[in-house]
Amino acid sequence: MLLTALDAHASRPRKSALARLFARGAGATPPRGLFIWGDVGGGKTLLLDLFHAAAAKIPNRRVHFHAFMADVHERIDRFRRGLKSGGSGRSDPIAAIADEIASEIDLLCFDEFAVHDIADAMILGRLFAQLFAQGVVVVATSNTPPEALYKDGLNRSLFLPFVDMLKERMAVFHLAAPRDYRLDAMGSERRYVVPLGRQATTLLDAHFRHLTGAQKSEPMEIASKGRRIRVPQAAAGVARFSFGDLCARPLGAGDFRKLADAFHTIILADVPVLDAARRNEVKRMIALVDILYDRKARLIVSAEAEPHDLWTGTTGSETAEFARTASRLVEMRSDAYWEAASRAGAKTKKARAI
Numbered sequence: 001m002l003l004t005a006l007d008a009h010a011s012r013p014r015k016s017a018l019a020r021l022f023a024r025g026a027g028a029t030p031p032r033g034l035f036i037w038g039d040v041g042g043g044k045t046l047l048l049d050l051f052h053a054a055a056a057k058i059p060n061r062r063v064h065f066h067a068f069m070a071d072v073h074e075r076i077d078r079f080r081r082g083l084k085s086g087g088s089g090r091s092d093p094i095a096a097i098a099d100e101i102a103s104e105i106d107l108l109c110f111d112e113f114a115v116h117d118i119a120d121a122m123i124l125g126r127l128f129a130q131l132f133a134q135g136v137v138v139v140a141t142s143n144t145p146p147e148a149l150y151k152d153g154l155n156r157s158l159f160l161p162f163v164d165m166l167k168e169r170m171a172v173f174h175l176a177a178p179r180d181y182r183l184d185a186m187g188s189e190r191r192y193v194v195p196l197g198r199q200a201t202t203l204l205d206a207h208f209r210h211l212t213g214a215q216k217s218e219p220m221e222i223a224s225k226g227r228r229i230r231v232p233q234a235a236a237g238v239a240r241f242s243f244g245d246l247c248a249r250p251l252g253a254g255d256f257r258k259l260a261d262a263f264h265t266i267i268l269a270d271v272p273v274l275d276a277a278r279r280n281e282v283k284r285m286i287a288l289v290d291i292l293y294d295r296k297a298r299l300i301v302s303a304e305a306e307p308h309d310l311w312t313g314t315t316g317s318e319t320a321e322f323a324r325t326a327s328r329l330v331e332m333r334s335d336a337y338w339e340a341a342s343r344a345g346a347k348t349k350k351a352r353a354i
Helices: 002-010 017-025 044-054 065-084 093-104 118-133 160-169 198-212 243-247 253-262 276-294 317-332 335-353
Strands: 033-037 060-064 107-111 137-142 170-174 218-224 227-235 238-242 265-271 298-303
Touching: 002 044, 002 137, 033 044, 033 160, 044 060, 044 107, 044 137, 060 065, 060 276, 065 093, 065 107, 065 118, 065 253, 065 276, 093 118, 118 137, 118 160, 137 170, 160 170, 198 227, 198 238, 198 265, 198 298, 218 253, 227 253, 238 243, 243 265, 243 276, 253 276, 265 276, 276 317, 298 317, 298 335
Parallel strands: 033 137, 033 170, 060 107, 107 137, 238 265, 265 298
Antiparallel strands: 218 227, 227 238
16 A cells, blocks of 8 residues: 555655665665546546545645646756856756755655646656655656657657656556546536626626625736736735636736635636637636646636537647646536635635734
């Protein structure tokens, strides 16, 4: 059992990066991790969260893959700034970052493992080789098997050794769920409103008034990596945007995390049906929903069509990814999701107060 093996692995004395490398050669081999893949809505994230909760005594981190890669890029940038200022005697940022992460945790839990960016693809092989060498165990979920990661990506042949390494260091398990269980969850309130028009706008107005207690709303700005994200309407922890405000502008996953941290509820208006000519907007929509879902932020949407009819493209990685987005949009309008998000928000407020 992985958890039992992890308990024994994590109970060893914490060592330096160099000592961990020698320990591995002396036979202190860590247990294999786990790579769980399957269709959307099959329960992969639920299983990961249950495992993460059971492993609470083990130094670990549970993170969405987008957030992990953003953190890695930030650490690389910080390392390079240190080099320029003469603050580091090392020249390889990947080795330094692997040392940092391995000193912090024994277990890394990834949700929604997916690789689309050539820069990420090139970083991952080197980073994981060193994390595995230092005894970090990885448990991950994905919509695809390891061999389909970064499919059709630029210079994919350079990425394939990383796939082989994953299969060597992680047991691969296919979670074959009979259906998308999120489709069973329907909300008692209209939190996903179709079609677009005056009635949809009126309903979003009513949601905003109810959630803010009719407080006066104002535009504001959120700082994000030296830039400013404009919020057209905000009050009492609720922000209201149009689809164009968030998905037609050059915003990224880091910007969406800032919004999810700043607001407990996002109202997103006027989501159109999307086709292959709007791939950039589709990618931002996918990232936005992923991050709001991972952060347990609440979402209210008005759209031209139901979630599974919003994307009409038939080629490219967006087709499989948007299936996950549509499934999550269904779940995020449910009473169960809103109750869980409210509990998560209350827990965060209590932690901040302490």
